[in-house]
Amino acid sequence: MxxxxxxxxxxxxxxxxxxxxxxxxxxxxxxxxxxxxxxxxxxxxxxxxxxxxxxxxxxxxxxxxxxxxxxxxxxxxxxxxxxxxxxxxxxxxxxxxxxxxxxxxxxxxxxxxxxxxxxxxxxxxxxxDLAQAEAVADLIHSDSETSHQAAIHQMRGGFSGEIAKLRTELIHFASMIELELDFGEEDVEFASRSDLRVLVEKLMRVVEELISSFDLGNVIKNGVPTVIAGKPNAGKSTLLNALLNEEKAIVSEIAGTTRDFIEDEINIGGVIFRFIDTAGLRETTDVIESIGVSRTQEKMKTASLILYLFDLGDTDMEEINRDILKLEALGVPFLKVANKIDKADPVFVKALKAKHPDTIFISAGKKENLDLLKDRILELVNLDQFRTGNTIVTNIRHYDSLIKTRQSLLDVLEGLDNQISNDFMAMDIRRSLHYLGEITGEITTDDLLANIFSKFCIGK
CATH class of the missing domain: 3.30.1360.120 (Probable tRNA modification gtpase trme; domain 1)
Known part of the structure; x- marks a missing residue:
């Protein structure tokens, strides 16, 4: 457009x-x-x-x-x-x-x-600027306290201010090096190479912080994909229903009732979690159920958080230890959630607490200790960086431009190490300025603007 x-x-x-x-x-x-x-x-x-x-x-x-x-x-x-x-x-x-x-x-x-x-x-x-314009759309679509705050911060120029500071300082050095090119035969130096290195290293630290904030920003904007995984009849569907306060998933005593996955959103502490109730994790000869189990494993690999749920009355310590080893191998944060505490053997509960003291004991059916579970879920998301007012990157376009900016700055540092000529040094700095300018709109194309604004509603 x-x-x-x-x-x-x-x-x-x-x-x-x-x-x-x-x-x-x-x-x-x-x-x-x-x-x-x-x-x-x-x-x-x-x-x-x-x-x-x-x-x-x-x-x-x-x-x-x-x-x-x-x-x-x-x-x-x-x-x-x-x-x-x-x-x-x-x-x-x-x-x-x-x-x-x-x-x-x-x-x-x-x-x-x-x-x-x-x-x-x-x-x-x-x-x-362009980043603030994109925040208007994010504000319209914000559906939680955290996504709303992130959009407001960006719309009011928080993110743009960070980028503007970087560009202003870098533009000064770029202009000095460009000036040196005009006096190439006179061997003059208007831009101190040591000062340039200090500046670029400083910019690299800021850019790295912004890049690393994107994982949190993506969570804030799109929600946390959270998989509820465990054996059939562990109470996964009951837990999902309890968290949602509605009968979203079918609950049955028949193992393997959930053949695919059921997904819904829950707001916990101002953060949207996209909970996914999956088919059970077990060996099965049922063709349809085995497809569901396979999809469960794929969902677990791409999740940001896994709730490993097991039935205290139907799971022994050896099985729990085996499942935990498999989850640790995935490299995805997970919580150990022991269900049906109201029906559990006290001796087994004591042994489990000794072996795995970080286990959360709940009763999904009676909605016991669900608030504790929610608190532990929030702890794993770690919103401290967001709550301290730090700038958080929530836009994939901004993230892509920051990645390119980082590479351009690395090229500048490499050029300083190798004492490359001013014209090549100026090219690397200009590339860094270009990618930073893409974020705020100093550098734009009709195609870029068309792509961004075509996603807005017509009246906005």
């Missing part, structure tokens, strides 16, 4: 609230002619003579036919989201009314907005 100069000068219109019937709907216009176009169908005050950030009551009419009573909000350039003239019309939430009003506005000179076009105009008009 790219825009011609003519399209950028258009006045655009779209429904800013969700489709469907509701109490109200908000129709948004943006562009130089937004106020005049709305004024042509609005009966009330003359909108062209009103102040910015004011709201006006009146009716929308198609000639003499009244379509609806509305409130019209005015935001006069540059004091608006897009830095253009913006009008927001609040109508009753009938889809018929919305369609009639939008058709009228189009007849009077507006055109339908493309996905993300309002936010793209805000970016192109300098309201915020």
């Amino acid at each position: 790219s825009f011609s100069l003519a399209e950028k000068a258009d006045t655009i219109v779209a429904l800013a609230t969700p489709q469907g019937v509701g109490a109200i709907a908000v129709i948004r216009l943006s562009g130089q002619e937004a106020i005049h176009i709305c004024n042509a169908i609005f009966y009330g005050k003359d909108l062209t003579n009103q102040q910015s950030h004011t709201i006006h009551f009146g009716t929308i009419r198609d000639e003499e036919r009244i379509i609806d009573e509305v409130l019209v909000s005015l935001f006069i350039a540059p004091k608006s989201f897009t830095k253009e003239n913006v009008v927001e019309i609040s109508t009753h939430g009938s889809s018929y009314i919305v369609n009639q009003v939008i058709k009228l506005l189009i007849r009077h000179g507006a055109r339908p907005a493309k996905p993300g076009e309002f936010t793209q105009r805000a970016f192109l008009n300098g309201q915020f």
Whole structure:
């Protein structure tokens, strides 16, 4: 999705609230002619003579036919989201009314907005940088406290500020080295190589921290894939139902009831966990069940956390030890969860606590110790870095650009070690600046912008 100069000068219109019937709907216009176009169908005050950030009551009419009573909000350039003239019309939430009003506005000179076009105009008009624009979409889709906080931090320029500092310092050295190229025959040095090394090493540390934060950022944004694994009838489906507080999974005394996996999201402490109730881990001759067991093993390999659940009344110590060794070999964090504590042999429980003191004892059926389980789950996610206000990378595009930036900075350090010529040194620094600029939008292409903003909803 790219825009011609003519399209950028258009006045655009779209429904800013969700489709469907509701109490109200908000129709948004943006562009130089937004106020005049709305004024042509609005009966009330003359909108062209009103102040910015004011709201006006009146009716929308198609000639003499009244379509609806509305409130019209005015935001006069540059004091608006897009830095253009913006009008927001609040109508009753009938889809018929919305369609009639939008058709009228189009007849009077507006055109339908493309996905993300309002936010793209805000970016192109300098309201915020590209990383902040992407945070608008993340904010809209945030469904937990942590994802909301991460999006707010980025939208308010937290991440962009970090990147801007890096670029500013590096630009200074780049300009000095470029200047040296102009005086190549005079053997002058405007940029101290030792100072450049100190700077690049400092930038490397910051870039490494941002890169390493992506695992946490991905968890915050997309949720923690958590597999509930164990033998058939260990109580996996019962535990999933207890955590969800609903009968999501089928619970049966028949072993192997869960043939595939069941997935749902649970908010624990402001973090979304994508819990996956899998088929049981056991040897089986049932063809369908064996497929489910195979898929369980694949899910475990790609999980961020595994809840190893076992039935205290149906599992001996040797089997538990054998399963734990297999889980340790996967390299995925896991919790040992002993189920059906209400039916367990006290002697076996005592022995298990001595052998595996980190085991969590629960009763999924009676919902005992589930809060303790949730606390231990949160501990493994480790949100300390996020809660201390550190910048967290949540966007895969930013992560990719940071990886490329790191390689370019490594090339600069290698060039310093090998005392390469200024022109090659300048190329490596320019590449680093290019990749950092991709994040915030100093460096963009139409294809990049099209890819980013096409994923937005139409009214945003």
